[in-house]
Amino acid sequence: xxxxxxxxxxxxxxxxxxxxxxxxxxxxxxxxxxxxxxxxxxxxxxxxxxxxxxxxxxxxxxxxxxxxxxxxxxxxxxxxxxxxxxxxxxxxxxxxxxxxxxxxxxxxxxxxxxxxxxxxxxxxxxxxxxxxxxxxxxxxxxxxxxxxxxxxxxxxxxxxxxxxxxxxxxxxxxxxxxxxxxxxxxxxxxxxxxxxxxxxxxxxxxxxxxxxxxxxxxxxxxxxxxxxxxxxxxxxxxxxxxxxxxxxxxxxxxxxxxxxxxxxxxxxxxxxxxxxxxxxxxxxxxxxxxx
Numbered sequence: 448x449x450x451x452x453x454x455x456x457x458x459x460x461x462x463x464x465x466x467x468x469x470x471x472x473x474x475x476x477x478x479x480x481x482x483x484x485x486x487x488x489x490x491x492x493x494x495x496x497x498x499x500x501x502x503x504x505x506x507x508x509x510x511x512x513x514x515x516x517x518x519x520x521x522x523x524x525x526x527x528x529x530x531x532x533x534x535x536x537x538x539x540x541x542x543x544x545x546x547x548x549x550x551x552x553x554x555x556x557x558x559x560x561x562x563x564x565x566x567x568x569x570x571x572x573x574x575x576x577x578x579x580x581x582x583x584x585x586x587x588x589x590x591x592x593x594x595x596x597x598x599x600x601x602x603x604x605x606x607x608x609x610x611x612x613x614x615x616x617x618x619x620x621x622x623x624x625x626x627x628x629x630x631x632x633x634x635x636x637x638x639x640x641x642x643x644x645x646x647x648x649x650x651x652x653x654x655x656x657x658x659x660x661x662x663x664x665x666x667x668x669x670x671x672x673x674x675x676x677x678x679x680x681x682x683x684x685x686x687x688x689x690x691x692x693x694x695x696x697x698x699x700x701x702x703x704x705x706x707x708x709x710x711x712x713x714x715x716x717x718x719x720x721x722x723x724x725x726x727x728x729x730x731x732x733x734x735x736x737x738x
Contacts, residue, residue, distance in 0.1 A: 448596050449535035451737045453730040454575045455483075456582030456591075458649065459601030460642050461516070461634075463608055468601050468653070469578045471719045475727055476576075484534075484572035488579015489545035491527045492516060496560025515630075517637035522581060524589045531594035534575045539568045574730060583645040592648040597726055600649035607657050607671060609664040628665060651722070654679045655712060676712030679703065680722070688722070696721055 448454075455472070459465040476483050494502055499521065506514035515521065526541075533540035544563045546552050552559045568575070583592040583600070592598060603611065609631060616622040616630075646652055655678050657671035682688055685706040693708060694700050697718055700710045710718050 448594065450733050452535050452538040452575070453596040453734060454531055454535060454577065454594055455597045456595035457578040457599045457601065458580070458582035458645050460580065460608060460638065461612055463601045463603055464611065465578050465601045468599065468719070471716055472576060472723070475720065475724050479724065479728060481727065481731060482573045483576045484568045485576050486530065486542040487545065488577065488581055490543045490562065491523045492545060493521050493523055495562060513633055513636045515634040515637045517580060517634050517641050519586060524581065524584065524586065524591065527581065528589045528591045528594065531591055534568065535594050538572065539570060541565050541567055573734065580642065583648040584641060585644070585648060592645070596730055598649040600646040600652040602646055602652050603655040604657070606661040606664045607655060610661060610667045610670055613664065614670050624665060650683045652681045653715070654681070673712035673715065678710050678712055678715050678718070679707055680710065680718060681707045693721060
């Protein structure tokens with residue numbers, strides 16, 4: 448953690464909705480004139496798309512049916528922690544970009560499924576913003592969580608997470624339902640060991656809960672809409688949070704525990720704006736006092 452060079456980390460599983468949360472942060476940064484440097488979790492995968500496929504085949508032939516993008520074996524945890532640590536100490540660090548599709552391939556002049564070259568983050572940024580799978584991971588070798596000043600977990604209930612992943616991967620990546628199901632099953636041990644524990648490290652969790660039947664996510668025809676959802680917002684340390692103000696500003700909100708507020712799904716962006724903007728500005732005020 449660093450007063451001079453703060454880090455915000457958004458963590459969630461594949462299909463959890465971290466990209467949507469990132470957009471809310473970008474709106475806050477734009478409105479409050481915060482100059483953020485960005486890094487993506489995909490940039491710290493160990494293998495490009497072709498090598499990962501080949502490695503999965505090799506591992507399957509050895510009897511390993513659970514080789515996944517979630518594990519330390521397939522990610523550069525040490526390099527990610529070093530980037531966090533370097534930024535907290537110096538205000539810069541090293542990252543790269545994973546090229547997902549043809550549109551990005553034209554932008555970065557490399558084929559989809561590959562990485563750009565490593566490069567330094569822009570100088571003179573106000574804070575570092577991370578969005579990905581491992582922004583609060585802790586293992587025997589690394590403790591990435593300790594370097595982030597504000598850690599956010601995006602954690603839809605599991606069936607909803609699977610529905611979102613199924614629809615995204617089929618629509619944007621052309622995968623079959625069977626292929627996505629195989630991926631979910633293959634990732635499960637690493638999901639339990641490396642994704643879920645992070646949500647005990649986060650400062651705030653946003654958990655979307657559908658109010659429609661999602662009993663069998665593998666046959667769901669639609670993703671439950673915000674109007675068909677509630678969101679449980681858990682704050683690790685509720686001290687200083689003006690809950691009466693939030694309840695008055697967010698129609699239909701109620702407290703379920705002393706550190707948890709429940710809102711209608713359509714009010715998520717408003718709730719994030721109300722909760723996160725003061726926290727971001729507090730980081731900026733603390734930064735300015737050290738300069």
